[in-house]
Structure formats: C-alpha cells, structure tokens
Amino acid sequence: MENTNNLKKLDKKTLTNSFHRWFWGALTCFSQEHMQTFGYMASMLPILRKLYPEHKDQVKAIKAYTAFFNTNPMLGSVIVGITASMEQARANGKEIDGETINDMRAGLMGPIAGIGDSLIDGTLIPILLGISLGMSTGGSPLGAIFYIVAWILIAYFGQRFLYFRGYKFGDQAVSFLVGKQGAAVRRAISIVGSMVVGGVLASWVNVTTSLKLYGSNGKVFLNLQDKLNSIFPGLLTVVVTLFCWWLMTKRHVSAIWTMLILVVISFIGVLVGFFNPGLSY
Amino acid sequence: MENTNNLKKLDKKTLTNSFHRWFWGALTCFSQEHMQTFGYMASMLPILRKLYPEHKDQVKAIKAYTAFFNTNPMLGSVIVGITASMEQARANGKEIDGETINDMRAGLMGPIAGIGDSLIDGTLIPILLGISLGMSTGGSPLGAIFYIVAWILIAYFGQRFLYFRGYKFGDQAVSFLVGKQGAAVRRAISIVGSMVVGGVLASWVNVTTSLKLYGSNGKVFLNLQDKLNSIFPGLLTVVVTLFCWWLMTKRHVSAIWTMLILVVISFIGVLVGFFNPGLSY
Amino acid sequence: MENTNNLKKLDKKTLTNSFHRWFWGALTCFSQEHMQTFGYMASMLPILRKLYPEHKDQVKAIKAYTAFFNTNPMLGSVIVGITASMEQARANGKEIDGETINDMRAGLMGPIAGIGDSLIDGTLIPILLGISLGMSTGGSPLGAIFYIVAWILIAYFGQRFLYFRGYKFGDQAVSFLVGKQGAAVRRAISIVGSMVVGGVLASWVNVTTSLKLYGSNGKVFLNLQDKLNSIFPGLLTVVVTLFCWWLMTKRHVSAIWTMLILVVISFIGVLVGFFNPGLSY
Amino acid sequence: MTISWIQAAILGLFACLCSNSCMAGQAVGNYTIGRPLVGGLVCGIVLGNLKLGIACGVAMQLVYIALVTPGGTVSADVRAISYIGIPLAMVAITSQGLNPLAGSAANLAKSIGTLVGTVGTVLYYAVATMNLVWQSFGWKDVHKGKLDKLTAVNFGWPWISHAIFSFLPTMILTYYGATAVTALRNALPMDGIAMKTLFTVGGMLPCVGIAILLRQIVNHAADFIPFFVGFTLAASLHLNLVSVTVVSLLFAVIMYEVEMSKGSQGPQGPQGKSGPVPEAAGTDSEEEDI
C-alpha cells in the first residue's frame, strides 16, 4: 500500500535544473547515430537523482533513456516534462516501466519533430527574422538586437512553459499541439508566415531586368521593367521565386542545383543584356 | 369569455405618442435614486389613458411603473414597447398583473443597459464621430452636420423600430439582441469599432518626440522620431495609448489620474528635451 | 442477359469530336424558337453513329434530342457529356429511354443556365476583362492578348473538363456545381468579382465635377471635387453608379432608359456648370 | 482617316464571327472576338492605328463589361459595338484631332458606341429569325432520316443569315458612316453644349455597365461591401487590378471556408446567402441587360 505521506514529489528546483540541461544541452553531443539521446539522459539525471536515493536505482532508471531519441528540441521540451512526471509516478510505485516510458517517447517524438520543425524553424523564426530585417535598414543594429531579445524570450519561456505543462498534465499536455486547436493555431500561424514571407520577398529582394528596346530615333520605346511593373509590381521577383519553388517541389531539384541553375540563367541573362547589375567601374 | 369585438387595441397614434415621450423624456427628470422611473411613467401615460377609460383603473395601472427603472435609453425603447403590449393584454383580461410586468422590466433592463452602453455609446457613436472628424479638416462644418443628420436619423428611427418591434413581438423581440445573432452582430460591430478607433487614433493623434542626437561634427546622427517611424509609423502614439489602457485596465487607475500621470510624463519629457511642441514665441 | 464482352464503349476520339461540335456549334444555328436544339443534335451525331451501327437506330435515337434545349453553353457542356454516357448505357441495353434523357436535360438546363450566366458571363469574364483593361494603358495590346489567351484556355479546357466529367460521373457530376461546395465556390467567386468590379470602377471611371465657388476676392473658396475626395476618394463615381443600380434594380428602369437619364443629367449638369469635360477648342 | 471597301469587308467578316449565334462558337466568337477590347485590337490592326483601336476598345469595353444574355435576350449586340462602333469612333476621334489616349477621346468613343449599340440588337434578332429557315430544313432532314445533313444545318446555312444581317450592314455602315462622322466635325463645335454633354455622358456610361454587374452580384446590402473595398483599394491606395484581384482572392478563400464550415445548417442555408443567386434562364429581368 502506498502511503501519501511518503509520496515523492519533484521540487521546482530539480525540475528547473532538468529543464535547463535540456535547454542548453539537447544537441551539444549530437551524432547521426544517437542524436539527442545523450542530451536527454543529461536532462533526466537531476530527476533520477532526486527520485531514487539509491545509486543502483538511478542506474536502473537511466536505462529507459538509453533508447534513441530525436525530436524538435523546442517543442520536445514537453516530452522531457512528461517523462519527469512519469518517472515520479514510477518512483511512487505506480505501474509504469521503462517500456511504457519509451513507447510514449517514441510515439511523440515523430509528430512533434514534424510540427516543431515546420512551426518553429520554418515559420516562427522566418517571421521574426523578416521583421528584424525591416529594422536593419541602413546597417542599423536594431534589427539584430530585436531578434536576439524577442527570440530568446520566446524560446526560453516557451520551452519552460512546455516543460512544466508536460510535467503537470502528463500525456494530455500534447493534445493542444496536435488536436483541433493545434490545427487552428498552425493554420493561423501559417497565414502570418505566408504573408510576412511575401512581405520579406517584396521588401528585400528585387530582381529586375535592364532590357530596353530603342526605336530608330534612338528613343526607348520599350522599357520592359516598367511594363512588368504596371502588370504587377515586383513581377520578376515573384516569377524567379516561383520558378525556384517549382524546380524544388515539382522537379525535385535540390537547393544547390537550383542555385546553379540560377547561375546559368544569370550568365545567359547578362550575355543577352536582360540582366545588368549596373556596376560602376 | 372574452369577446373579440370588444378587444382593446392600441392605435398607432397612441403608440407613437408614447414612443415620443420616451424619446424626448427618458432622462429629463433623472435622479440617482429613481433614475428613469418618471420618464417611464410619462411614456406609459398615453397608453394607460387609452386602455383604461376609468380614471381609477389608470391610477391602479400606473402603480406597476412606480418601481425603479434604468436602462440604456436607446435600446431600452424595446422594453417600453413590450410593456405597451403587455398592458394591452392585461386590459383585455389576460392574466397579467403588475408583478409580471415588473419582473420582465427588471429582468431586461440590466442586460440591455450593458449591451446598449457598450454598443451605442461605446461603439456606434465613436464610429460616427470618428468618420465625422475626418470630414472636419480645416475647420469645415461638414463633419458636425454629417454627425447630426446621421446620428439623429439612426437614433430616431432605430428607437422607433425597437419600440414597435417590442410592441408587436412582446418578449420575443429581445431575442435578436441577446441571442446568437445578437452576439454575431455585436462581434461584427466591434470589429468595425476597433478598426475605426485605430484609424481615428492614427488620423488625429500624433505623439512625437523631438529628440535628436548630434555627432561631434554638429550633424544629426540620430533622429529618434524617424527611427521609430521606420519600425512602425506612429509608434509613440500607440505606445502612449497602450500605456493609458494598461494603467486603467491592469492597474485600475482612474481616467483623471491617468491624465495627471500624462502631465507628469510631459513635464519630465519637456525638461529632458524628449518632447517639444515647437511653439513660436 | 447482357454480355460484358459485347458492351459498347465510346472511345476518346468520338467523345472529343462530340465535344468539339458543342464547343464550336452550340449556338451557331440559334433561333428564338429552338435555341440550342440543333447545336445539341449536331454534338450528339458522332455519339449516335458510334453506338448504333444501324441507320434506323440512329434515326430513332436522335428523336430524344429534338426536344427544346437551352442552357449556358459553357457549363452546359457537362449535360452533353452526361447524355453521352446515358446514350451509351441505353445502347448497352440499360433501361433508359428518350424520356429519361429528356427529363434529365430539362431538369438541368434551367439551373445550369442560371448559374452559368451569372458565373461565367457575369463574374468570370468581367474579372478577366477588368484585369486585361489594367494592362491596356497607353493603348498597349498586352491586355487584349492576355484576355484572348487566358479566356480561351479557361473556356476550352474548362468545357472539356466538364464534358468528360459529365461522361464519367453521369448525373452526379452536377452535384459539385449545385451542391454545398458549389455554393461556397460561387460565394468565393462573387467576392473576387465584387472587389475587382469595384477596382475596375475606380481605375477606369472617373466622374468629376468642375464646380468651384469663388469668393468676392476672386479666389476659389470651394473646390467641390476636392471636398468630395476628402470624404471618400471617387465619391461621385460611386454615387452615379449606385444611382444607375438603384434605377435599374429598385425602379426597374431599363439600361437604355438609364442611359437616357444620364444624358439628361449631363445636359443639365453642363448647363449649370456642374460638369465640364474641359475640351480644348 | 477613311475606311476602304476592303477594310469594311474585313470588319464585316469579323461581325459574322462574333455576333450572337456567332459562327466562331460562343467561346471564341462572342466571348472573345466580340468583346470590344478584342474588337479594338482587330480594328486597330485593320485600320492601321493600333493604339487608337485599343484605346477605343478599352473605352467601350467598360460600358459593356457585363454582357449577360439570359435566354438569348440580347439588348446590345457586340457586332455593332465592336465592328461598327469602334471603327466609327476611331474615325471621329481622328477627325476631331483628339489625342487617342486622352479621356475626351474615350468619352467620345463611349457615346458613339452606345449610339450604334442598339442597331446590333435589331440585327441579332434578324439573324435568329432567319435561322428558322435553316432549322425548318433540319426538321425535314430529321424526319427523312438524313442525319448527315444536320451538320450543314448547324454549321453551314447560318452563314447566309450572317452574310445578310452581319456582313452587309457592317460593311456598309462603316464605309459610309466614316464619311458621315467626319462631316459632323464641322457641324458641332467642341465647346458647344451638345459636344460637352456628349463627352460628359461618355464619361458616365460605364457606370451603367458596372451597375448591371452590381445587380448581378448584390442581393443584400452587405454584398455592396466587397465592391466598396475593391473601389477603395484602387481609388485610395492606387492598387492596380491584378493586385486588387490578389487581395480579393484572400477574402475569397476565407469566404469559401466559412461557407464550407456551415456544416450543420443544411444545403439551403449557404445557398440562400451566397453571391449571385442562380436562377432559371430567361426568368430574370431580361430586357434590362445592356
């Protein structure tokens, strides 16, 4: 019979320590073979030490975390939190074994990697960067400083929030990432992402043609760039971007090869006078 | 047994008279103790006179309206209309007594005060004023005239519509104010309200800093206002507004105190050269 | 008992031939009495010839198509496709008679005429034209060429798609035009239509007043056009358009009469100096 | 500028191709060749002044941007607008010495286009009526089982209707009309009331075209809103039409999803509210369409 008075409970300090080890160390000892396995073990150490006073129990417990692990480290924080609460339950005699823990970890790491990589790396950071670029005109350090502050605050407190949410709600904590609300949030973020990316493209990239046709009297009768702008301002920029997108998505050309194709196009364009960066001698 | 031929029916003229008394007099004899009670009685007089030929019946009937009453007078019009129809039913022998009428009045006056104050005073009028301000540039009377005409038309015909709707549908008339459609309408109006208020702020308020830093060569190397504008045009205006909002909402500072805080901020700002209204001598 | 091996199946070539006859000939021999009946018969000829080797069967079969037919030729393509598949089923011994075919045709031609006329003639083409007009500034042929290419591609492949969809799915093919998704698509298109039409109006039509009031000192003290623009840029243009809309929709004035009313208004406006096209002598 | 017989004949041919019950099919004939914008291109090439042709086509296209012809009810037939109106407008503008790209030229074009517009309606009904003759041939063929002749009935004989009611009138009206229009030049001074009114009306005519479209789109007061937003984007923010379209697509997607999410209210719910209400052909306000 378990006794409520004897129940082990992880204190805030231990949890915070565990979280910090994940925050700083999830990827430090990364290899293609074990990926984040060692980062994960390092994060669980304080937990195990706290829950199992006996060294042999600690050694027994760590075994569960020697299994391969890899996920998006930002959102993955929630998984570490969940295992902390599972480990606590196990230490209190609940029927949880290493396999249960590993099943959970293996089941969650995939989807959370997918969501996290596309949401954090693929959407949130580009948005922040896009905004910061807008503050960097004229070589101003403002943008970089804004990015550093904004991102670190989001990353630190976001991960911390997820870690403790995972600890508190266990398995259910993930539902808001993958459930209906999660889908709605992702949809909303993707709208912001798309629009900002469009804005970044228009603000920062400007592919133009220098092609001008001259009439017999020596006067310009076709300024192609002006014509294109009157159809849709920034048309060439959009066209080149869509072309790259098409190459990579529909033709499965790699990014490197896409760049090389741009080199070829530029070369030909320069030769025929379509492109001219207009450098001073 | 009631006889259809003898049924009393309020004619249009009486109803219109009652409505007009409400329109003009809901608040004329206002006191903190009885608020709109006398306005309400004055509006019901024509109804009672019409329905009850006997003076003693009139006196008996008016008693129901001596109870405290207060609501938003614009939307509250619907309640007066409802009581007119209830009174008519009572005069025709339906089992309605003063208490029923007062329960209805007491139950509706609260929610309708809340909805009305936020919808009419807090959203509709600011929208109209915002638009009218836009027509007042250069001291043009156009805006004021537009406001007078637009608002009076809306107020008069809106209240009239509500009064007669109340009379016709009785209790059910309110459903469209508080039901699902009402919520949707309020949501829609609040969107318009927010955007117009944002527009009003940007169009009419312009908090700027005069801070400029000069390099050793005497040339400006930091024009703070320009920098702020490049981040978000009108940034300072928004910041001051949000600061006031924060004070009042989160710190529960009253409007008067908020204004005094602005005085202090302005004073310090003027002293350190952050603010300078740039007056001519 | 029907034998699968003997089943008649229309080949691609025959269907394409039938489709082309519809595409080119739906309206060529149009009369107010029979409308598209002959176009329809001409389209069905290749189908009947293929399915019924015997001349007398062909003659029998064509009778079903002598009934009156008229619909929007663009979307109506789907109906021709459907009859092709029904005819094929009939030729294979399914219990389909001419009446069934005609019921289907009569039932679909009405709604599809309504949807098609408003969607194709009333929305899609104006959108395309609106965009093309934007490319025609300065007398450039770009817009016309764009329209020709874009529209013909849409029209040809769109009709072709509908024809074969009709052939493949039979009766069910129409559901996506008239069902829930169809309503959503129409709603979406109508948003695009309205906004583009608004844009067309603002870009291409510009009704202005030349009214200026002069003070005693000979200086302009009221430039009406400027005042109107400060209220809402392009106000007069909108007002005239809404006036025409009101005449035609609420007063049921015909387009010709509306134009004549505009002539009268212009005449009076020119007389009183409200309008002045400002022509050079 | 004058118009030669050969030029007039080419214009006549195009009139056959594009007029309703058009010989080039509705998509290519009526909806493409017939549109004043395309007509402007064709007339510009035929008469040797592309810029002026396009400018006139653009001007008239605005007036006739909404050519809906429910149930064969045509109130302004494109053949007359595009292949009689545009050529005559081109002649008029040249003879008045107006700058082809100026607003006054466009306004003149619109007025002329509308004047000849109704001529087309008459011609349209004439063609459709004459087609009854070929159709009567067709019925006989069907009865006699001569199915092979149906192709000629549908694609061949109607050329005769057009030769008479599209080709000839266009050729004659453009040839002689050009002279008449040029003669008018001296009759009406540019600063007289008549011309001023004509040009003012020209500037307003497209409002009728747009209004017809609006009638198509607007069922509730709320349906005006996207129209006004589009107007604002172009008038106040100077977005061009491609950009307006791009922005409108975003709202379209949203509306699409909102409609699709109205799951539980049954099919008639969304349909009742949605944009252009589908109606059976021929039942709605026929003669009012331009």
Place this chain on the structure above:
Amino acid sequence: MTISWIQAAILGLFACLCSNSCMAGQAVGNYTIGRPLVGGLVCGIVLGNLKLGIACGVAMQLVYIALVTPGGTVSADVRAISYIGIPLAMVAITSQGLNPLAGSAANLAKSIGTLVGTVGTVLYYAVATMNLVWQSFGWKDVHKGKLDKLTAVNFGWPWISHAIFSFLPTMILTYYGATAVTALRNALPMDGIAMKTLFTVGGMLPCVGIAILLRQIVNHAADFIPFFVGFTLAASLHLNLVSVTVVSLLFAVIMYEVEMSKGSQGPQGPQGKSGPVPEAAGTDSEEEDI
C-alpha cells in the same frame, strides 16, 4: 475675442439642453448637442468664428470620444466641456494669436477642456439631486391619482434645476472666464516649461479617450489586432476614416458569418468570445470613465 452677456446666455441655454438628464432628450440633447464636435459648431456660430469653433470642437471631441455613462455615472459632463471649455479655448487661442488650425491650438484646447471638464461633473450631480424635489412632487401626484401632473414633473420642473446648475454657471463662467483666460496670456510665456507641458499634454490627452474605448473593446489580446490594423491603414497607408470604415465592414461581415457558422457550440460559445461583453448597468468600473 470677448464674450458678451447675450452670447454667454445662449451658451447657457445650450448647456441646459445637453447636460445629462438633458432637457432635449438623450438622443438629441446629450448625444448630439452635447458632443464637443457639435458644440464646436454651435460655439463657432454663437461667437462668430466658425472655423475656430470647429477646430476646438474637433480637438476636444477626440479626448471625449468615449463618453459611456453606465448607471448615470458621469465623470466628465459634456455641458462644461462643450459650452464652457470650447468658448474659453476659443478665447485663449485667439488671444495667444495661434493659428486656429494648427496643432498647437488644438493641444491648448484639449488642455483647457480637460481643466473645466470636472466642473461639469459637479454640476451634473447637483442637477440630479435637485430633481429629487420634483420627483417628490411626482410621488404625491401618483398617490393622489393626479396623473395629468406627471408630464409637468418629467418635462417641466427639471428646467429649474438646469436654470440654476446649467444655465447660470455656464453664463457666468464663460463671461468672466474669457477675461481671465485673456489675462493669463501675459503671465505664461509660450516658450516656458509650463506652456510647453500644457501643449504636450494636450497632444496626449486623446490617448486617454481612445484607451477608454479600447477597454470597452478589448477582452483578449487578440482583440487588439483589428485596432492595430485600423491604425496601420490610416497611419501607413493614409486611408481616411470613411475608407477605413469601408474596409472594416468587410471584416465585420466575415466575422458575422464566422460567428453565425459556429452552429453547434451552443449560444454561450460565441457570446463568450464576442467583442464588447454586455454587462449589467452599473456593475463595471464606473468612476474610471471620463
């Protein structure tokens, strides 16, 4: 600029009409005549300088754009703002020799308006309290069954409250205040800290008015978004307010439909999220409203 006794009396009359428990009814009195924008028009006409009157009215209207008075709780009464504040501001601006349309004039007006604003609150409660006298007459009439007298109680007697607490104070304050304000001119130099602060504060005061409105509108962080979008449209794209309204209507329609499509979640769902949450009168944050 000076204010004569007769002008002061007219202003006093308008103060009676518009002050809360206003004699011209709430819609016409308080919501129309009382608004500083309209007050500016009236004062401009009465004092013979329309432009300046409107300019002052516009400036003050911004500060008091959100006059919500739940449960009769008035924190700044319009009679004082519109019919004492505006006239005095007009005098001050004229005597300082400021351009009526310049921002500095507007800022001065806002500061003066706010200074006299609280005076109005006192007067408002005075009127409401004195009305208790007439109401006590009313109760007696009801008890005695003299219903005919109720009309006088509601529409007649309160004029006396107003004569004392609206008419007189307004007349006296505008008449003598004008002289005082003019005298101030020499006391405070324009480039001194005091005046600079006054003008700076004036520029910021509308933020308080807008903030009060925001408090009304914003329940969740997300509710700030349309506000910011409206701000952006006007600040970055320079759309005027009619155009902003047009654009906002499109979003309003969308939101309306989204709310309506939330069919299955029951009525409390949408209500919980929707804009200004309706609350019973008098329960919310009364004394904070301006």
Place this chain on the structure above:
Amino acid sequence: MTISWIQAAILGLFACLCSNSCMAGQAVGNYTIGRPLVGGLVCGIVLGNLKLGIACGVAMQLVYIALVTPGGTVSADVRAISYIGIPLAMVAITSQGLNPLAGSAANLAKSIGTLVGTVGTVLYYAVATMNLVWQSFGWKDVHKGKLDKLTAVNFGWPWISHAIFSFLPTMILTYYGATAVTALRNALPMDGIAMKTLFTVGGMLPCVGIAILLRQIVNHAADFIPFFVGFTLAASLHLNLVSVTVVSLLFAVIMYEVEMSKGSQGPQGPQGKSGPVPEAAGTDSEEEDI
C-alpha cells in the same frame, strides 16, 4: 580591411557556439548566434565596421531565412555562412570599394556566402561524427553506473570536436581567405561577365531561400494567396514588415476562428487543410533544404 589572428580566433569561438550540435544550445547557439543577421552584428563588432557587418548579415540572412534541419540533416551550416562568409564578404566589399549599403555590395555578399556555405556542411558532419567518440565513453559510463560522468560527455568533450572542426577551420579560413579575397579584386574586373553574373546571381539567391519556405507553407494552390497578398502589401503599398505582420494577424485570427468553427467535421478535417502539414522528422525531402 584585413583580419588579424586574434580577430580570426574570436570568430572561431563564435563558430563553436553556433554550429549545429552547438555548444551554446540550439536556442541560443544555432537559432540566435548562428543566424547571419546576428552573425553580421558580431562580425561587425569584431572587425570594427558595424554598418558593413549588419549589411552583409542582412544580405545573407535572406538567402538562409529558412534553415530547417529535419533529423539532423544540414545542407548549409550557419557557422560557415555567418563566421567565414560574412567576414570574407566584408573584406571583399571593402577592397572593391563598394558602398556597404548598396545593392551591389549585398549581392556580392550573398554570392560569397553561398560559396563558403557548403564548407560548413562538411564541417558539421565531421563534428557529429567525432562526437561518436565521446558518446562511446558515455555508454561505458552508463554500463559502469558512473552516471556523474554523463554531464561531461554531453557538455564537455564535444568542445574538442568543435576545436578541431569549428574553431580551427574558421580561424584559418578567415585569416588567409581575407588575403585571397583581396587579391581577387585585380583579377576580375567589375564590368566583366564574371562579376556581372556573380552580382546578378547574388540578387536572385534569396529567391531560393524564400522558395524553400514556400515549399514548407504551400500544399494547395490556394496557399499561395496569402503569400501574394503579403507581397502586394509590401511591393505595391510599401507597407513595412511590422505593418504587414499586423495586417496578417487579422487574417490569422479569422482563420483561427474559421478552423475552430469547423466543429462537426471531425478532427481530421481541419488538419488535412491546415498550413504546414506536420510530418514525422526525417521523412520529408531532407537533402533539398539549404
């Protein structure tokens, strides 16, 4: 501009902190210090030309705006871009005498950044491979129950991998590369085909970065629409990015509510349509990411 040994060493240190399997943690190291925008700040400070550093960082950040590394698959490692590419670009721009804020300088920076970008990929895999050594230590410790040593395995030993494959290469390449880049100046004339092509390519490279992001976002043709709208807002209306974000938030809120109102269709409905489709790590198109 030259780069001293001590400057090169500092750059080498930052390379250790930020390279993937970064010593400063992913959030601070890779996602902050590693981003070219921040790298530009750091390099600007270290090399004593803040403006130029930022300008180069901004230029390269655009190309590498979408650094998604699913399953440890890195196709362009930030250490090389930020701490080899940016310094060399700064040297090249200075030696060519280009205006640091001009578009041509940015284009040159982008081309140089991409040239060294692939170097980083090799180094990244080298570090990850060498980490296997420390991990083998770790396994032994686990088996022997020496759990205390795990901390050193995770946080200590990997510094050695970085000293060899991040610190040294960065230090050497920036030190000697600077000389090489300067030498190139005479070899390639600015108006030759080679340089023209290089600059033209530089201007286009960010399109690849944006295209990768688009691949992330776009599943249906309709998903292009918000992208185009954002483009239009910035390109045609000249809204800055903060303003674009503000506007986009309004659409985001709407879409959120639309998705949430799709109550009845079950969970897979909205998910199927929603933006970036979550996929298991490592399953999607790995090697294509930049």
